[in-house]
Structure formats: C-alpha cells, structure tokens
Amino acid sequence: MKKKKIEQQVAQSFSNAQPDIYNSVAADCPTRAAAVAKPKNTTWGWKIATCALSLLLVVAIVFGGVMLGRNSNVPNEAVAASVTLDVNPSVSIQINSNRRVVKVEALNKDGLIIVGGKDFKGVQLELAVDAIIGSMLRHNYIRADANSVLVSVDSKQSEYNDLVNLISDEITVELKGQEISVNVVAQWIRSSDAASALAAQYGISLGKAQLITKILDNAPEGSTYTAENLVPLTVNELMLLMQNLDIPSDVLSQSGSANDPFVGSDVAKASALERAGLAEQAVTRLTCQIDNDDGLMVYEVEFVCDGWEYEINVNARTGEVVKFEKELAHHTAPVGERPTRERVLAVALEKAGLPEGTDVTSSQVAFDDKDKECEVKFSYNGTLYEMEIGYDLELISYQEKTVPVLPELPSENQWLNPSVDNELVRALLEFLNKKYGIDIALENTHGWEIEKETEHGRTTYDIEFKWRDYSTHYIFEFECEMDSNMNVLSYERERA
C-alpha cells in the first residue's frame, strides 16, 4: 500500500470515528451580536530582496577594546579587531589597529582548504580579504549561482559604515573580475549572549546566529521556528523567513544584486493573479509566503475576491502556477435531487474549461446526500482536477494541480549496477553528503532498490541502498524518498 494511501486512510478513519458534537458546541458558543475584532495582517518592516544565498560570507570585525590574545608590550602584535569569513569554509582574521593581519585561523575543515599554509601576518586587511575570497573562488565555494555575501561587523557604531564600505568594495571588485555580480548584505553585530551561545552550540558563525536569534526573538506566538530547525537553513532561506515577520532592524544594508533562483513575491503574486484573471486592486487579504510543497519550493499566494477564497502555489524558481484552488467562503446549502454522474462530470469539464466529451483519466465522482454535494476528481493532460459541486450544479470549490514532467529515470524495482549512474542517484548522494558531512562515492555503494510510485499524477521514488564507510569500515543503510524534481522528501540512515 502506498504511503499516500495510508495517510488518507488514517485521516478517513479518524474522521469516521469522530462523534458529531456540534450542537453541544453551538450551545456553549452563542453567535456574537456585533463585530469585535479585526485580524491584523502580518507585516514585515525589513525588506531584504535577496533570494540567491547559497553561500554565506560573514565578516565580523570587532573594534574598540575587544582583545583576543593581546600583548600590550608589542603594539604591532596587539589584536584590535577580528574578522570572521564564513562561506561554508570558516576563516577568522585578527587585525591590529592599523588594519593589518595579526593572525588567520581556519575554523572548520573547509577553512583549512582555503587557508592552507599561507602566512598573512602583517598583510593589509583588504589584501587578506582578496586572497581569501580568491581562494574560495578557485575552490568553487563562490560561483555565479552562489554569489551572495553576508557581512557581519562587530565594531563601534562610528566605525561600522567605513568597515562595511571597505569590505563590500573589496568583495565586489574581486568578484566583478570573475564576472560574478555579488549581492552584499551587511549587518552590525550587537553583543548578545543568546547569539554567542547559539554560535558556540551549533558551530555556526556569529552573523548567522544573530539572524536566527532575531527570528526567534521576534517570531510571534504560534510560530513554528526553533533554533534546531533554523540552523540548517541557508542564509537565503533565513532571509526569506525574516521577510514574513515584522522584525525591525536599523543595522542592515544591501548593495549589489544576487543571482536569484527564486522569482520573488512580486512575480509570484502577478503570476497568481493572472491565472485567476484578476487585478490586484480587485482582491483583498492578499498574502504571499515562501514555502515548501512536497519538496518543491513555492510561493503560496492567497486572496479573496467576490466571495471566493483563492490559494495558488507558484513555483519559486520558474514563476509558473503549479496549484490553483478556489472555494466559496460561504454558500447556501444546495438543494435538489442527486444529479447523474454523467451530468456532474459534464459540469466539471465546463468549469475546468475543457470541451464537452473530453476523454479524461481516473475520473471519480462521490455523492454526499447529507450536504447535497458531489466531489469530482479527474486527470487530463498532466493536470489533476478536484471540484466540489452542489446538487444544484453550482461550483463550491475548485482545484487544479499540474504534475511535473518526469525525466528519464529508472523503472520500478530496478537493481542498480554500481557502475550505472543517473541523475536521481547523483542528486541523492550530493544531498546526503552535504547533510551528513560524509563522502559517499557510488562505487562504495551496493544493494540499490528504487521503487517508483505514481498516484494522482504525482510520482515519487522510494530508494534504499547500502554504503561502506572505509574510514570506519561501518556499513550504513539509507532509506530515502525523492520526487521527480530531484528533491529529497525524506531520508534516514542506520548502521547495518
């Protein structure tokens, strides 16, 4: 039995088991006489238009008395500031009051690759930044599709602007030389126990920790965020979350532009409204939030118009509508006799804009005599349609969902020869290597099982395989699920 079917059965069983207690609820909740409250709209006061941060560069500079290993008898060795560069490699640069390097230190394994055996002592800060950025470029940590930079400065406020300008200019010039236009976002690091504790606990940069503590401190009641589930997010994703919250900030600036894999909420809203055939002025309660729908990054656009409530998902990378739903906010109970299945399907085709008699697949019609409504589902030409239609043949709700085009992938239950490579396997291994910090090579794997499931026009892959870690000689078993967009929906690892 497919997982989706089990999920539906669980929902249906609990639904069937629930007693009808509406009357007793209504008795204790009398209808109010007058309007009492107006819901507040969520707003965000910090507009960060970055959507392409796949790398993070954090520069934390501490001026004015923050000393690390200071030796006051040797002024040229005295540390007046600390610069932390974090792009996945993490490198710390300590500088003196003349902005010359006292010490450079790698903070993680990738940082060691960047720093290597280089000696930066006595070098000007700008040159050190150039050299480190250049190294990151050569090692492909910074690329055309990963060109955004977060600069975190810890200094006296009077020094902040000069330092940000200095570092931003160096980064911009360095990357411009490689024909990469960079988006530099700068923030001032404020002394915060919470951010420091978070950085220490999770081994992340202070700048990223500050972003996360800002989100956590300002997330409203009912939010779904915890440190643990925010830490793995990229800075780009953190920025997107912050856009949905009302977080005041006066210490963030932005320059340049990012190579943005996401189309942005303006494009998403326009796409959604176009699909609905409505102008923005005609709708109310318009909201747009980035989300992840079954492994696909989407913008969820919602609005109300003429008594209809719309929910439209827009592919965050392409701007195409992938799901369109509308439902009547209130409707009077339908009346009339149960129509025939054929009549209901004909109405459904008309609502879907399909010609009469169109040959659809997997059509289902379910009748609810109590509410005098029908539920209709069918697929046509890569789109899944679902509607609720009253016995009076009036539309109550409508949903259409496009199904992604399936690339060439293994057939069901195919045992993969380790020498066989394909896009699905490559994407999965890349994902797992990043998530677990390991290095799975295809030739060290065996026992591959890939099961393809297609339901309601949507295809997923259940994948299992084993991997021998030659550093420890342990064998690990992996169980994963992916969709046809190469997104990993779930993953699990156990030692065999």
Add this chain to the structure above:
Amino acid sequence: MESRTFAKPRRLNVESAIYGIATGEEKALQALYKQTSAAIYAYALTVTKNVYDAQDVTHDTFVKVYEAAPNYTPQGKPMSWILRITRNLCYDKFRKQSRETELTDEQLARQLSETDVNVTDRMVLKGCLLKLDDEERSVVVMHAVGGLKHREIAAELNLPLNTVLSKYNRALNKLKEILKGETS
C-alpha cells in the same frame, strides 16, 4: 458507491471562520467545526487515548477558540494554534485526573464499539493508538489529519525536523504492516 473523502483543514478557510466567529457572522462556528473538528478530535484522541476524554477536549477546544477569537492575530497556521489549545486541554485533563491513560486492546475495542467505524477504521485506529509511540502518533495525526507540514510539527513538538521525518516514515511503515495483515 464511493464515499466522500476527508479533506484537510485549509488555512484561509479556518482563518475566515475564526474571524467570522469574532465578528458575529452566522454559520462561522459551523464552518470552523466542519473544517477542523476531525483534526481536533483525532489529535485529542491520540493524546488522551480515551474516546470520552477526546470528546470533552474537542468540545472545550471549540469553546476556547470561540472565546479567544476576538483577540486572534493571524500569524502562522491557525491549525497550529488550535492544536496547541487542544494539547494544553489534554494535559489539563491529565492533571485533574492525576493520570495519563494506558489503553488496552479491550478498552479500545469497548470504546470503539459505541462508534460507527468499520473494520478497516478499527484496524487503523487500533494501530495508531496501540502500536505507535506517543511521538509517532502525534506526528502522523498532525500531518495526515491536521494538515501541518513536517517542519511545523517539528516546531510544535520541539523535535528536530529529521526526527519528525523519520518518526513519520516509521509510523507509516508500521501502519502499512498492520493494514497488510488485515487485507491478507
């Protein structure tokens, strides 16, 4: 004849209904009940493991939502907010009764005998309430019935996302085996 399928609560509908309750719209409460009662009851049942307590908690959840509706500020999923109310009411019940229920097969069978569930439903409910651990049960119900995403569930239950994903898969695999056994 095909029976009408369960539909997960939809954010805009739930939010509209809460707003309607706050502003005195007729039928808003009914709309909210229609959208959310199954999810609330399911979650209450998985926490209390008692059909009668779950019924009480469901009733009290709607009363609490009704009282809080005028001050409700739409941020995040309204269903998360509602299920949090449900969870707190369940724990209140445990405190008042000085117990958490340990449910046996016989007790569940007796409670379900007073409902209209069929054999498959009985098997699924039994599987959820008796064969899954507390976290597996919560994760499955919050996702399958409540419509919450895994990340939202991780935040609600204060669990890492990876843990929620693996518990969800493990729970579905357990239920798959139970249902396989039933059909064979």
